[in-house]
Amino acid sequence: MDQAERLRKLVEKRPETVQSPVRGNARVIAVTSGKGGVGKTNLTVNLAIALGMKGRRVLVIDADLGMANVEVVLGSSTKKHLLNLLEDGTKLADVLVHGPYGVDYISGGSGIEKAQAFDGAQKGQLLVKLMEAGELADIILVDTGAGLGKNVMDFILAADQVLLITTPEPTALTDAYAVMKAYSMYAPEPDLSLIVNRVYDERESRDVVAKLTQTASRFLKLDVGCLGYVYEDTAVMRSVRRQMPFLILQPEAIASRCVRAMADSLLYGTTMAVRRGWRGFLQQIFHFSR
Template sequence: MDDQATRLRRLVEGKNANTGRVQESGGTAGAPASGARVIAVTSGKGGVGKTNLTVNLAIALGRKGQRVIVLDADLGTANVDVLLGTSSRQSLMSLTQENVQLEDVLIRGPYGVSYISGGSGMEHAGELSLLQRQAIFNKLAGCDEWADIILVDTGAGVGRNVLDFIMASDEVLLVTTPEPTSMTDGYVVLKACRQLGIAQPVRLVVNRVFDIIESDETAKRLMGTAEKFLDMELQTLGFILDDGNMMRAVRRQMPILAAYPDSLASKCIEALSESLLTGQKQQVKMGWQGFLRKFFHNVH
């Protein structure tokens, strides 16, 4: 029997066909011909920074004039809500109700972040009838008109749900930290992607690095292993420095870009958003804080 996310994928795939996105049988291929660019943010290990990256990236892209929707696809949790200090009454599954429209589940959150909570409602996806699924699909298709970019915050690991979201997206951002466990688990995701034959570009974001050298080393190791054992070409989008302001912002239930806009991690995420739009190498101006960090090597 199909699991819940398979159904969602079908909904999404159906949406692609309807909106003219380039779609080949067996999965998405390349950039969309029209409509929103759908980017899955995923990781092997949990807690490596996906939700923070997704929400802050949405803010950064929004500031650059992009219309962004975040889909909180980490089933069973409501991470995006927690990070924004909000609580959404309606989730994706509410769309099965006749009187609920996309505008009702598409939450205009604080800091200009628009998001749809997949959350707890997704647990009931398996019980949906064909008519209900069609209702969700039809309403969800409207996202294309609302957004230039849809960021999908998936759960961690290689569960079917996560892989379904990856397969349904146009691009994948794989988040890892330099920790060996995070890299090993990241490799497992790549292996699963390879086995599923996904054609989408997968790009690395190395989070919680001390400096660019550590980011390069981490990326090089993972890229080398992927090439050697999986014959898979991996790109790097960029890095985010380890920054105590991230934890402080989370405690305040605020995205770091709003709480500490001048922090090093905020600058990295802004630079990442630029790379995402231009395809160019991440350029981070570290400024005085960066200088001090390098100079007093041990101080975090």
């Protein structure tokens, strides 16, 4: 199915107007991507840790319905998950997990067959029960599914801000643009920023951002920002295998420094500037290949 056909089908099922599923002063940030495999959940969890280290109360909601990716990254587990909120008598406190490294999260679960049957009425019930979360956190990171599914669109349209993760790969860029296009059609007050993952140098990141932002401005009339970038780093793969966030496993790794810089950008509006340096140069020469 090509991008144009996907967008046509999305228009046929235009998302309803969705109110933010929280109350209080929590800042709701949806983290999404055009395709899977770009490191979305891994970055979400590590960004949550970085924000927590700066004194913020952070809650991660795994809204990739039917999956439990946040649990996998944290090396944690829970018997209750997001879809249990559809059950009578199940409250937010029943599914909220005080996970390791100071990360509070709600798992997406692993019952994919239930997620496929998720309808509008159930979504409304879910949002009502999630409202209390706005009083429990300063920042809520909503880790959505990838692509243009209706559930994904509902979550990103309900958020205060959207972080769109891509990599420099052409397929990732094409799918990221498709998300930007759909978002621009429905968001009343769009606020979208890019994160470019797995770059080899800062120039590559700038090139990717320039392509997407200029195209969005010209064809979508959408003003797109850039939160930052994350260098390709072997520490990330090691952390995935050990089911431990790289910010904890190797806090001085280049990827960890990038995530901390992005946390500063989110909180203080600073411009991200992380250099590889000589050590990073040697790591790229001896460990990475294009």
